[in-house]
Amino acid sequence: MNAARVLAVLALLSASVVAVGQARAQEPVWRPAVSERLVRLPAGYLEKAVEQDFRDSGLAAALEANGAQLVGQTAGLGDLQAAAEAAEGAVAEEAQHQFLIAKQDYLRLMGHRHDLERRRIETQRTLYERLLGRVERVGDPGDDPTLAPLAEKRSAALARFENSVDKVDMALFARGGAEESRYSAEYRKHAAAIEGLVDAINAHPMNTAPEIDGETVGKVEYLRHLIAQAETEAALLDQRELVLAYMAKLVALDALALADRAAAREAEDRGWPEIRDVTEAVGFFTGRP
Amino acid sequence: MHRWMLMCAVATAALAGSFLAETAVAGPLENLERERARLVLTLLDPAIDADTRHTETDRARRRLVDLERVALRDPAVRGDTGPVARRAFADYDLTFLAHASIEKGVMPLDLWLERVGVTTARLMAARVGRR
Numbered sequence: 401m402n403a404a405r406v407l408a409v410l411a412l413l414s415a416s417v418v419a420v421g422q423a424r425a426q427e428p429v430w431r432p433a434v435s436e437r438l439v440r441l442p443a444g445y446l447e448k449a450v451e452q453d454f455r456d457s458g459l460a461a462a463l464e465a466n467g468a469q470l471v472g473q474t475a476g477l478g479d480l481q482a483a484a485e486a487a488e489g490a491v492a493e494e495a496q497h498q499f500l501i502a503k504q505d506y507l508r509l510m511g512h513r514h515d516l517e518r519r520r521i522e523t524q525r526t527l528y529e530r531l532l533g534r535v536e537r538v539g540d541p542g543d544d545p546t547l548a549p550l551a552e553k554r555s556a557a558l559a560r561f562e563n564s565v566d567k568v569d570m571a572l573f574a575r576g577g578a579e580e581s582r583y584s585a586e587y588r589k590h591a592a593a594i595e596g597l598v599d600a601i602n603a604h605p606m607n608t609a610p611e612i613d614g615e616t617v618g619k620v621e622y623l624r625h626l627i628a629q630a631e632t633e634a635a636l637l638d639q640r641e642l643v644l645a646y647m648a649k650l651v652a653l654d655a656l657a658l659a660d661r662a663a664a665r666e667a668e669d670r671g672w673p674e675i676r677d678v679t680e681a682v683g684f685f686t687g688r689p
Numbered sequence: 690m691h692r693w694m695l696m697c698a699v700a701t702a703a704l705a706g707s708f709l710a711e712t713a714v715a716g717p718l719e720n721l722e723r724e725r726a727r728l729v730l731t732l733l734d735p736a737i738d739a740d741t742r743h744t745e746t747d748r749a750r751r752r753l754v755d756l757e758r759v760a761l762r763d764p765a766v767r768g769d770t771g772p773v774a775r776r777a778f779a780d781y782d783l784t785f786l787a788h789a790s791i792e793k794g795v796m797p798l799d800l801w802l803e804r805v806g807v808t809t810a811r812l813m814a815a816r817v818g819r820r
Binding site for chain 2: 547550553554556557558560561564565567568571572581583584587
């Protein structure tokens with residue numbers, strides 16, 4: 401008998417574990433990867449790339465669907481509130497009941513939205529923290545300090561070369577015997593076009609360095625800023641959840657009050673037998689009327 | 690029999706090596722280095738007469754000028770941080786020999802010899818002897 405009970409409890413437990421597992425498997429997720437591409441992206445484009453990755457996720461789709469439901473629910477709340485305030489008598493009670501149910505649905509939807517938003521914020525924060533760790537560990541590929549001397553030498557070489565180009569051309573081609581090479585002629589034609597395109601790329605808003613309070617910052621600093629932003633978003637979400645909890649408390653109190661009123665009205669309608677005071681029954685016991 | 694198999698293996702390895710060498714793609718810096726070496730060889734070659742040397746040097750120098758410009762302007766070279774690039778930009782005069790020699794108004798050979806440490810003073814001070 402005991403064994404049968406234990407087996408039954410175990411079956412129930414395993415069924416609930418399977419159910420929880422299935423529910424988790426169906427939960428909308430966003431799994432961004434700290435890819436090499438993300439690490440190498442310009443800091444100014446990083447946040448947009450993460451946002452784009454999120455928009456393509458199941459979590460974003462769930463948030464969108466929840467938002468659509470909430471818009472409909474909020475619109476219905478206004479109508480129900482107006483109806484509950486305008487109704488009288490038994491109809492008023494029914495309208496208030498409907499209004500309470502609608503508020504409860506709204507709270508459920510908003511609570512679900514907060515859960516989804518918390519998941520998004522936590523995933524985002526984790527992603528930025530991992531990115532920051534990687535950039536700090538391996539360094540920003542864009543500004544490797546060990547490459548600085550090479551970049552300086554290359555810049556110096558290019559500057560020296562540009563200064564000597566005319567002199568070299570004069571020495572080689574001004575003698576009349578030698579013609580300008582095909583490379584030089586073609587290069588000059590393309591150089592102006594390339595310069596214009598490079599200027600356009602440098603001035604492109606998607607290629608600008610990120611700014612915090614009007615000051616340009618590096619990738620590490622910008623990632624720290626994004627992590628702090630995620631922290632503040634989480635704190636604001638906590639506050640919104642507190643508001644939601646107070647709303648739920650009010651709905652519960654309203655429901656209690658409504659139930660109380662309904663019970664009182666029912667009692668009044670049914671009527672209670674009138675019980676007289678015990679002293680009025682003394683005559684039955686003493687034999688005196 | 691064993692020797693024959695060994696020879697086959699060596700021949701196969703040599704063929705494979707030559708195939709790999711042919712399929713390897715040289716970058717602008719490698720091409721520049723090869724052309725510069727050819728120019729220096731022409732300048733130092735005692736077997737050719739002065740006129741031939743002058744003609745070949747002139748042609749090689751113009752080709753070298755183009756290759757130096759390609760190497761300096763190529764975006765791939767700008768992003769290259771490998772040992773070849775590090776060595777190339779460590780000494781402008783030696784790597785960009787054609788431009789540097791015209792800029793300084795000296796012959797490419799004189800500049801090359803100076804950069805590799807062979808100067809007139811050192812040659813004059815040198816003594817013939819056995820190590």
